[in-house]
Amino acid sequence: MKWSTRSDCQVDRAACAWLIRRFIDAEAQFVFVDDPDDVPAGSIAFDIRGAELSHRNGNCSFETFLVHYGLDDPALRALGRVVHEADLGDDRYDAPEAPGLEGIVRGLAATRTDLGLFEATTPIFDALYTVNGGLLRRAQAPTAS
Amino acid sequence: MSEDRPSWDLLAYRLPREPSTPRIALWRRLRRLGAVQLVDGLVALPHNPANLEQLEWAAEEVTEAGGAATLWLATSTSKAQDRALAERIRTVAAADYLTVAEAAQTAASGASSGRRRTLRRLRRALRAIDARAHYRPPEAEQAHDAVERLAELIEVTT
Numbered sequence A: 001m002k003w004s005t006r007s008d009c010q011v012d013r014a015a016c017a018w019l020i021r022r023f024i025d026a027e028a029q030f031v032f033v034d035d036p037d038d039v040p041a042g043s044i045a046f047d048i049r050g051a052e053l054s055h056r057n058g059n060c061s062f063e064t065f066l067v068h069y070g071l072d073d074p075a076l077r078a079l080g081r082v083v084h085e086a087d088l089g090d091d092r093y094d095a096p097e098a099p100g101l102e103g104i105v106r107g108l109a110a111t112r113t114d115l116g117l118f119e120a121t122t123p124i125f126d127a128l129y130t131v132n133g134g135l136l137r138r139a140q141a142p143t144a145s
Numbered sequence B: 001m002s003e004d005r006p007s008w009d010l011l012a013y014r015l016p017r018e019p020s021t022p023r024i025a026l027w028r029r030l031r032r033l034g035a036v037q038l039v040d041g042l043v044a045l046p047h048n049p050a051n052l053e054q055l056e057w058a059a060e061e062v063t064e065a066g067g068a069a070t071l072w073l074a075t076s077t078s079k080a081q082d083r084a085l086a087e088r089i090r091t092v093a094a095a096d097y098l099t100v101a102e103a104a105q106t107a108a109s110g111a112s113s114g115r116r117r118t119l120r121r122l123r124r125a126l127r128a129i130d131a132r133a134h135y136r137p138p139e140a141e142q143a144h145d146a147v148e149r150l151a152e153l154i155e156v157t158t
Helices: A011-024 A061-068 A074-088 A098-110 A114-131 B020-033 B049-064 B079-109 B115-132 B139-157
Strands: A002-006 A029-033 B007-014 B036-039 B042-046 B068-075
Touching: A002 A011, A011 A061, A011 A074, A011 A098, A011 A114, A029 A114, A061 A074, A074 A098, A074 A114, A098 A114, B007 B049, B020 B049, B020 B115, B036 B079, B042 B049, B042 B079, B049 B068, B079 B115, B079 B139, B115 B139
Parallel strands: A002 A029
Antiparallel strands: B007 B042, B007 B068, B036 B042
């Protein structure tokens, strides 16, 4: 499946990309556009003005994904609170990890392409998910040659 | 237009007068972002992708509340205008920093109970101001110093 979003990604879109790959579409391909009108036909748009999977009712896009796909997992909800505060900083939640996460992602984004950012933040979101009680399948150990 | 001239992200919006809840929510959001009001219904932030994105969400919020919003990238026609806008952002931030500096000094000279909680609150407030102070006033240093002095005081007295 193709997924479209705006270029120059930061924490919310990086978290959405992680969520898509881990929980919705392991084969996801990402397309970056600068204008909502440039979203390719047949792709699913996210975190872009006017898209269904975007900021809604004061939620960040990551939280909208959780609602839309019925991802009812306490560890994902906890991660959603961190992403919300890292993205919006509106003090809706108490998320002490948020300023740190925001700074790390901004620093990673400064020297990477959007896809590079998605790769670099994958272990970070894996870690935040795990530490909040989420269970990820352990990656296959490399086979001995 | 010179390339070193800063450009601005502008949000033009109109919201129904009633209900007042979305108006207040928008006002809070714009204040959190450190946006400066040019005239009624027109606010500006220094241009960068993060600021533009935040204004996009503000625009979305206006639309959801039944209002109308448009987003613009603007270059002002004089350096004086740029300086004046930057100065307004600096002035608002300076007042916020001074409030924190004073609260830190009051806590340091007052009773020692509750200092730790005050410290946590002030550090949090500082982070929020740092995020919206797009042009940093000298008072920033003063506030950070005052809060760190409070932290040191707690360290030596407990």
